[in-house]
Amino acid sequence: MINRWILKIRSKIWFIPVLYGLIAFILSMLIISIDTFLSEEVQIYIPKVLLTDFDLAQTILSSLAAAIITMMTISFSTMMVVLSTYSSQYSPRTLQDFLNKKITLRVLGVFMGTFIYLIISLLFLKENIENSFVLSALIGVIISIFAVGFFIFFIHHVATFMQVSKLVNDVSNESINLIKELDNRVINDDRIRYEPVYMTENPALSIQVVASDTGYIQLVDTSALIRISKELDISIEMEKKIGEFVVRGNHVLTIYANKPLEDTSxxxxxxxxGSYRSMFQDVEFGIQKIVDIALKALSPGINDPNTAILCIKRLSVILSSISMSQMHTTYYHDEDDILRLTMKYSDFDELLYSSYYQIIYYGDGDQSILTAILESLCLLVESNIKIKRKVWRFANYLIDGFNKKELEFLDKKYINLKIDKLARLTEEDSRKLILK
Known part of the structure; x- marks a missing residue:
């Protein structure tokens, strides 16, 4: 339940700005109350030089409100430029990476909160406190200085985040952290196995449950499903993987029970x-983002093979983490070793193919792309020798489908060096793949 709420909050860009605005509204009402009812009691603790009279406070607050509106306009314009760049040069699926960054949302929240404070303070700055000293202008100046600091930091953030290497590394690190999180959960929970354990007789009924909506599977609350399974004495098997697209009415999970269930809702x-994929539990979505960036870099309009090579290297890091993880079909048991939930994940062969097959197609004939992929395959084998046969089979697919007609002598020589290196690591015969 908590994870589901976190996912919903992360998908709502307005949540943090509205929260900051609410805090600013409460602060403005508090300061106005102090100025109206507790002015003399509070002023004895504050130096007179920091307090202002009614006219000066009105001037300061109105000037600051206009300045904050200007900074908000510049910030929103900058964000639109960033989003346009991400969509046209990187991938439309990377837009959320910028929008969901804490600094982006906090900048919007700080500007909105500052403006709300200034406007509310002006609204309640009435004639009945004229000629008395007020505190609202001092607080307005302080939070405006704070907002200026955030504005400067936001400009730095945008300049840094516009770099494609920063984006690729962030997506890669997020994927690796998710793999580690899933892996630690498996390692630290004795109830999670890779072979099912049955302590009860085989179930008599198999109940197919269909999707209640159309979209991508964003999240599966495993803890809740295990609890419900134990309560109803059933076993649940997920037929779809996280990140798969389903249509309302599609078969998404199967319930094994000994008696009919009245309600499966x-x-x-x-x-x-949901209507879009999320990296909350979906490791493959991170791979797809990096692949999309590589494909954009290989397009004739951009023609940036070095960015594609960077993406290939980061893909090898993600695949290396997956190869050493426990990400495969997982069986969740309760305290009595009764199977309660079965989760399915893509195997390494499928992920290896989905990571490179589009890059191979659109980079066909480009020697730098072929050598970069071969180098990444070498890195995979070096990190985990257990996958050497799978990697070698993929290398055969890679070389067989590559367009070799345009390659010159030196191109073939450099590619053959990579093939020899991979053959030594996998203990295979390189003569099968050597280019003549």
Whole structure:
């Protein structure tokens, strides 16, 4: 339940700005109350030089409000430029990476909160406190200085985040952290196995449960499903993987039970389906983002093979983490070793193919792309020798489908060096792949 709420909050860009605005509204009402009812009691603790009279406070607050509106306009314009660049040069799927960054949302929140404070303070700065000293202008100046600091930091953030290397590294690190999180959960929980353990007789009924909506599977609340399974004495098997697209009415999970169930809505509610993919539990979505950036870089309009090579290297890091993780079909048991939930994940062969097949197609004939992929395959084998046969089979697919007609002698020589290196690591015969 908590994870589902976190996912919903992360998908709402307005949440943090509205929260900051609410805090600013409460602060403005508090300061106005102090100025109106507790002015003399509070002023004895504040130096007179920091307090202002009614006319000066009105001038300061109105000037600051106009300045904050200007900074907000510049910030929103900058954001639109960034989003346009991300969509046209990187990938439309990377827009959320910028919008969901804490600094982006906090900058919007600080500007909105500052403006709300200044406007509310002006609204309640009435004639009945004229000629008395007020505190609202002092607080307005302080939070405006704070907003200026955030504005400067936001400009630095945008300049840094516009770099494609920063974006690729962030997506890669987020994917690796998610792999580690899933892996630690498996390692630290004795109830999670890779082979099912049955302590009860085989179930008599198999109940197919369909999707309640159309979209991508964003989240599966495993804890809730295990709790419900134990309560109803059933076993649940997910038929779809996280990140898969389903249509309303599609078969998404199967319930194994010994008696009919009156209502399965409580079970299907634990599978969150949305209109877009999310990296909350979806490792493959991170791979797709990096692949998209590589494909954009290889397009004739951009023609930036070095960015594609960077993406290939980061893909090898993600695949290396996956190869050493425990990400495959996972069986969740309860305290009595009764199977309660089965989750499915893509195997390494499928992920290896989905990571490179589009890059291979659109980079066909480009020697730098071929050598970069071969080098990344070498890195995979060096990190985990257990996958050497899978990697070698993929190398055969890679070389066989590559367009070799345009390659010159030196191109083939450099490619053959990479093939020899991969063959030594995988203990295979390089003569099968050597280019003549």
């Amino acid at each position: 409580r079970i299907v509610e634990q599978v969150t389906i």
